Amino acid sequence: MYVAVKGGEKAINNAHRLLADRRRGDRSVPAVSLEQIVEQLALGVDRIMSEASLYDRELAALAMKQSRGDMIEAIFLLRAYRTTLPRFGYSEPIDTAEMRIERRISATYKDLPGGQLLGPTFDYTHRLLDPALMADGEVEPGMAAEAETGRTPRVSEILAHEGLIESDGDLPDDHRTGDLTREPMEFPMERDIRLQALARGDEGFLLALGYSTQRGYARTHPFTGEIRIGEVEVLLEVPELGFAVSLGEIQVTECQMVTQFKGSAKSPPQFTRGYGLVFGQSERKAMAMSLVDRALRAEELGEDIVAPAQDEEFVISHSDNVQATGFVEHLKLPHYVDFQAELDLVRRMRAEYEANQKKQEGNGGDTLEAAE
Amino acid sequence: MAKQENMTADESAMDETSRREAMAVLARATQAELEAAWKEWRDKPEVEPVRGPETGLVMLRGRIGGGGSPFNFGEATVTRATVRLSTGQVGHAYALGTAKGKVRYAAIFDALWQDEQTREDVEDTVLEPVRRRVQARTESRAAEAAATKVDFFTMVRGED
Missing domain, CATH: 1.10.8 (Helicase, Ruva Protein; domain 3)
Structure with a gap:
């Protein structure tokens, strides 16, 4: 007891x-x-x-x-x-076409307007450890070249006029934008809430799911239509002023994944899209998010749901690493009473099992004798 | 009479656009810039806090596919303040981040900007240096990105 x-x-x-x-570690280290x-x-x-x-x-x-x-x-x-802060409101939607671009690439169009800007990327590095970084040496500043100014249209806008690619996702006019920080989650959910959940989802989890779609679990034939990284302006409508105030800039990464689609009862053959939008420079996460967003549109596009990445409830319920770590890590907290109760139960079951075993051995012995 | 009313409406729309721009510059200023400008300010009016400075959250919105329906994609810290000057003007300020001191100065300068008497001084001594710094950074960032632009060229095939 x-x-x-x-x-x-x-x-x-x-x-x-x-x-x-x-x-703090070794105090002799700053x-x-x-x-x-x-x-x-x-x-x-x-x-x-x-x-x-x-x-x-x-x-x-x-x-x-x-x-x-x-x-x-x-x-x-x-x-x-x-959770300790009050909510002042909702921003105007950011406009990524007006982004001040630091990196912008497309794997589908070589010569897109605005060009391909590699920016500060790990791509094409040799992934060799650099011993020079063990010392605090001088680092050269970036090179400069004449820049184009103005709006840079998203690659999806360029493709749209042929009609072979679906348009940006439009929810019904009367749809109120969902907010999972304010309302409990319900399945099935609309794409806006799903994207909110994916935007905060664990990078490793989304990466693994995105990878699974490439390996054949809900195959979607993806191409990176465009990745762009840079700063966008944030505007907030302020009631006491009667206009939208500019709050400053945030850096975001946007990924437009384009996937071949052979058509279904619901949609003609075309390129469909998955969307990723993530804070800061987070290209891997934005790509994984767009792959998973596309996979989760299976129902909407009339595809068979055959793989984990297409299972909305499974994906969204397990993508938040704060929830996941909370539930996994709670197992290390004292469960003395629970365990004591289970120990009693297992003891009782074991005693019954051994009693049965003994009884069967007794019966078994009789049968053997009879056979002899 | 009707004409005069129209002019007033136009003027106030123009005023609103200029004030939005001024507030945008103040939001991008650093605390050090505004603090130094306030220190140098002659004939400081009394400043009475009306609200804040206080930090809260704004839920940021994106659009599905970049241009479709809005969705919430995460929050940002935002600090705001409202002040009233002894000259009567009420100033507001909002900026990303948690810098309460900076936002209080921004609200003071927003109030001073609204006063015809002091607007030019705010423009010249506060906003202009910030505009120049922000513009220089934007341009150098764009130039650095432009230097990483890929120039594709066709390989010579050497068929003949």
């Missing part, structure tokens, strides 16, 4: 003090500053913002420092912080 107890207060306090000590994290571990900061679903580079850097670089812990910290 287990009796409920309290305790561990001193152990917990000392454990947290030890955590702070280990977080402490890392938030500015250093924001500037030099920028893509890690972007991942925290994206999966915490909160755009704030400084706070994301603080979360990374506090979590000792444990990304999911950092995402959890930032997600928890957002």
